[in-house]
Amino acid sequence: MQKTGNVPTRRGGGKLRRELPFHLMLLPAVVLVFIYMYIPLGGLIIAFQKFIPAKGLFGDQKWVGWDNFIYLYHLPGAISALQNTIIIAFWKIILHLIIPITVSILLNEIRSSAFRRTAQTLIYLPHFLSWIIMGGILIDILSPSGGIVNKLLGLFGVEPIFFLGSNDYFRFTLIFTDVWKEFGFNTIVYLAAITNIDPNQYEAATIDGANRFQRMLYVTLPNMRMIIVLMMVLSLGNVLNAGFDQVFNLYSKQVYATGDILDTFIYRIGLIDAQFGVATAMGMFKSVVSTLFISISYYCAYRFADYRIF
Amino acid sequence: MVESKHWSSRLFVILNYIIIGFLALSCLIPLIHIFAISLSDSAAATGGLVVLWPVNFTLESYAYVARRAAFWHSMLVSVMRVLVGVGLNMVFCIVCAYPLSKDKDQFRFRTVYAWYFFLTMLVSGGLIPLYMVIRQTGLMGTFWALVIPGAVPVYNIILLLNFFRQTPRELEEAAIIDGAGQWRIMWQIFVPTSTAALATVALLSTVYHWNEWFNGILYMKTPDQYPLQSYLRTIVIDMKLTNMGANDWQALALVSDKTVKCAQIFLASLPILLAYPFLQRYFVKGMVLGSVKG
Numbered sequence: 001m002q003k004t005g006n007v008p009t010r011r012g013g014g015k016l017r018r019e020l021p022f023h024l025m026l027l028p029a030v031v032l033v034f035i036y037m038y039i040p041l042g043g044l045i046i047a048f049q050k051f052i053p054a055k056g057l058f059g060d061q062k063w064v065g066w067d068n069f070i071y072l073y074h075l076p077g078a079i080s081a082l083q084n085t086i087i088i089a090f091w092k093i094i095l096h097l098i099i100p101i102t103v104s105i106l107l108n109e110i111r112s113s114a115f116r117r118t119a120q121t122l123i124y125l126p127h128f129l130s131w132i133i134m135g136g137i138l139i140d141i142l143s144p145s146g147g148i149v150n151k152l153l154g155l156f157g158v159e160p161i162f163f164l165g166s167n168d169y170f171r172f173t174l175i176f177t178d179v180w181k182e183f184g185f186n187t188i189v190y191l192a193a194i195t196n197i198d199p200n201q202y203e204a205a206t207i208d209g210a211n212r213f214q215r216m217l218y219v220t221l222p223n224m225r226m227i228i229v230l231m232m233v234l235s236l237g238n239v240l241n242a243g244f245d246q247v248f249n250l251y252s253k254q255v256y257a258t259g260d261i262l263d264t265f266i267y268r269i270g271l272i273d274a275q276f277g278v279a280t281a282m283g284m285f286k287s288v289v290s291t292l293f294i295s296i297s298y299y300c301a302y303r304f305a306d307y308r309i310f
Numbered sequence: 311m312v313e314s315k316h317w318s319s320r321l322f323v324i325l326n327y328i329i330i331g332f333l334a335l336s337c338l339i340p341l342i343h344i345f346a347i348s349l350s351d352s353a354a355a356t357g358g359l360v361v362l363w364p365v366n367f368t369l370e371s372y373a374y375v376a377r378r379a380a381f382w383h384s385m386l387v388s389v390m391r392v393l394v395g396v397g398l399n400m401v402f403c404i405v406c407a408y409p410l411s412k413d414k415d416q417f418r419f420r421t422v423y424a425w426y427f428f429l430t431m432l433v434s435g436g437l438i439p440l441y442m443v444i445r446q447t448g449l450m451g452t453f454w455a456l457v458i459p460g461a462v463p464v465y466n467i468i469l470l471l472n473f474f475r476q477t478p479r480e481l482e483e484a485a486i487i488d489g490a491g492q493w494r495i496m497w498q499i500f501v502p503t504s505t506a507a508l509a510t511v512a513l514l515s516t517v518y519h520w521n522e523w524f525n526g527i528l529y530m531k532t533p534d535q536y537p538l539q540s541y542l543r544t545i546v547i548d549m550k551l552t553n554m555g556a557n558d559w560q561a562l563a564l565v566s567d568k569t570v571k572c573a574q575i576f577l578a579s580l581p582i583l584l585a586y587p588f589l590q591r592y593f594v595k596g597m598v599l600g601s602v603k604g
Binding site: 015019021022023025026028029030032033035036037038039040041042043044046053056057103106107109110111115116118119121122123124125126128129130131132133135136137138139140141146148151180183184185188211212213244245248249263266267270271276279280283284286287290291294295298309 | 316318319322323326327329330331333334335336337338340341343344347356357358361402405406408409410412416417418419420423426427428430431432433434435436437438439440441442443444445446447458459460461462464468491492493496517520521522523524528539540542543546547568571572575578579582586589590593594
């Protein structure tokens with residue numbers, strides 16, 4: 001941490017005094033971030049302890065080395081939670097790229113601006129509703145007994161599907177509904193890139209005899225190259241984020257086999273079963289892997305797409 | 311642009327309108343469906359007769375919710391949380407973004423501080439250690455647990471500092487010559503010229519605080535301290551199909567329960583729907599500012 005430093009030296013004294021307000025402005029935030037972000041980081045030592053909450057963080061706890069990690073490794077639910085996390089996160093990453101890119105190109109081809117704007121307004125909307133609201137809505141419309149989706153499928157002779165309670169459908173439902181909630185909002189960055197394309201390029205292509213598809217393929221798409229690469233790289237950081245808010249509000253015991261993810265697992269063994277050490281060990285595993293991926297993704301974005309955060 | 315008259319092009323245009331129209335409707339219909347159920351009588355709702363239009367229109371469900379003290383109480387907690395939480399977020403956002411937006415020759419430690427904050431976006435202690443810190447700093451079971459730990463919004467700070475940097479340096483230099491200190495320059499020059507960016511981060515943090523539900527469940531001791539979304543969870547989610555087969559669930563589905571749930575879902579999303587015109591305008595700006603900034 002940087003000290004505000006009140007010992008003026010002969011050379012830097014004036015500078016220090018001039019910069020003092022900046023230090024003071026940052027001081028409260030530095031303290032809060034230290035307490036609520038950096039101390040929990042130090043709190044990861046819980047992962048190596050047989051932690052008794054009453055004795056407190058950094059209290060006189062019993063050290064157990066890697067025991068919690070070894071215990072986790074042999075815990076069947078833990079490994080399946082890891083697998084579920086990776087599978088769900090993988091499909092979400094892929095579809096969160098493909099669908100918004102496709103939709104933004106299609107939106108760009110809509111000539112009626114009233115229609116386009118209305119459509120944009122509607123597809124951004126689900127992003128702003130919490131997973132509690134969405135969960136409530138989905139539980140209702142996906143219900144096997146009288147849910148509107150199953151009724152619709154019934155018109156085509158499909159038997160009612162237990163979307164949220166069947167291991168055959170749960171992952172698919174998670175991925176599908178998450179993409180449905182976010183695809184619209186995710187088109188924003190791509191649409192911004194498309195708006196920046198020089199209209200002359202389209203005219204030149206038209207004069208050269210390019211039809212609509214060829215213009216989409218050879219003008220729109222190549223111009224989106226940078227933003228697509230950037231979003232691909234940045235999404236790497238989500239390899240272990242299967243979406244806690246969503247899963248926690250939609251899953252139930254009968255779909256743990258396919259739907260339990262690291263975050264929900266951590267919550268249950270930590271705060272329901274009170275196995276703090278084991279839960280922190282899993283949290284630490286997730287943190288380390290995520291940090292690695294996020295750092296790599298930022299680094300690549302910086303190197304290859306000249307992406308700077310500040 | 312000359313439109314191709316070829317049949318495949320026309321077919322594409324028609325298909326494209328259908329696809330986009332379908333996608334747009336898919337985002338709207340579930341909400342209308344919920345709204346329609348909330349305005350229907352319980353027999354029609356439970357019997358599955360309601361699709362997009364209320365059947366046997368009644369405001370009974372809303373009247374029932376209106377009498378429910380717990381609903382209003384949690385609404386009050388949420389409103390308080392938004393007011394205090396967003397207020398704190400904004401103050402921290404401004405006082406951090408301002409010094410961090412300075413060039414290195416104006417503020418030598420800028421990079422050190424910037425990394426100090428940025429690192430928290432890369433690493434995290436996770437659920438349990440933070441839970442313990444909140445316990446040991448005495449926030450557990452208090453309203454403050456909902457607003458203090460997240461008071462410094464690092465992502466918003468980065469958005470705002472990038473915006474502050476576009477303010478011409480001459481403005482600041484002129485103010486310094488006039489004898490203005492840094493605090494005054496911040497409040498009287500940077501803040502008034504950044505209203506669009508400030509609106510964006512204020513809305514980001516409003517939506518966050520309104521929608522956040524997990525901290526309420528984690529850190530509040532009793533349900534009467536819950537903000538609206540956490541309270542709503544106890545009603546619409548915990549009552550769900552957990553541990554039950556489809557048949558049990560159907561038997562348990564109380565007659566009036568469904569319409570009341572839908573009414574509360576709708577009421578909880580109402581503030582978002584009302585603020586939506588602003589949200590759309592400023593969020594789009596924020597997204598573009600945050601992601602495409604080269």
